[in-house]
Amino acid sequence: MNKKNIIMQNIKNIPFIFIGIVSIIFGLVMLWDTVILPLYKMNTWVKTTGEVVGYEKKSSSKIDDSGNSEQVDGYIAVIDYKIKDATNEVHLEMNNTPEIGTKYELYYNPKDDKDYILGGVNYLNLLFITNLIIGTWIIKENLLRTFKNRKDNKINNSLVNSGLQAIGKIDRIERSKDGFYQVVVKILMDNGEYHEYKSDKHKIIKDRLNIIGKKVSVYFDKNDYQKYYVDINNIK
Known part of the structure; x- marks a missing residue:
């Protein structure tokens, strides 16, 4: 295999390596934001219980597949949670009608009691690990192919010359x-x-x-x- 062919094959590997890097970065960012950071807050922030005390109906327009506009109903639940002798109110968007009295586990920042997260982690977000695996595999395969091309080229040149x-x-x-x-x-x-x-x-x-x-x-x-x-x- 001549030098020109080796260079062309290695150039073809570059876009796949770039895709692999992007997949890894995206997977890491999303995994941090949706799984690791919430778990950290749940282990370091103050735990409390919130209760749905009311809700507001919220309608919005949505364009269907035919290009027609339709009304979609949504709801904003009003949730109260107590911090010592005070009560804070937060709002949570929902697709279905909230049930009054429903309780939610909350964690609030001890340095800012209005900074909170709902308890629980959506472990479906662990699917972002797939991005990490795919990205790592793409980079590994293309780097191995690049090094193999260089090694094969060196061996082939040696055979041709001697x-x-x-x-x-x-x-x-x-x-x-x-x-x-x-x-x-x-x-x-x-x-x-x-x-x-x-x-x-x-x-x-x-x-x-x-x-x-x-x-x-x-x-x-x-x-x-x-x-x-x-x-x-x-x-x-």
Whole structure:
């Protein structure tokens, strides 16, 4: 694989690495905001109980799939919670009619009793961990692919510069389950038998339907014929 191809493959990896980084950052931010920070407040703030003492109806317009406007009813529950001898009032938006007397667990900031959160954590938000996992996997796969390309290129260049050269004919093109192509080359050995050698995997092989039967160079390690490189950059 020539240097230009290596550079092009590594450039193609960059957008996926960027997507992975964005996924990790988004997952971390959302996990902190919706799970870690609420759990921290629940363990360090003052716990109390709030009770629904009333509610207000709130209507808003919504555009349906047909482009028509429809009224959607919502509710704002009025919740009282006591702090020592004082009572604070908070408002909570709801989709359904609040039931008077319903109690909620609240945690308020001891330094500012009007700063509060409702008790409980929506653990569905742990799905943001999926973003972390996906982002980490994307970065790992593309970084590994980048380093592998560099390593393979170094080995292949060494074989081309100091290895033994043989000329073979392209017998067929094989496609792996992961969607990559490999050129299969047959070489007539000294004992009269043909041996097959496969190229590195490539996402795209130009004119793959028209190169069957054409000649290519195969380079071998002088000390280990199992180490070889099929140079499909110079098909004749």
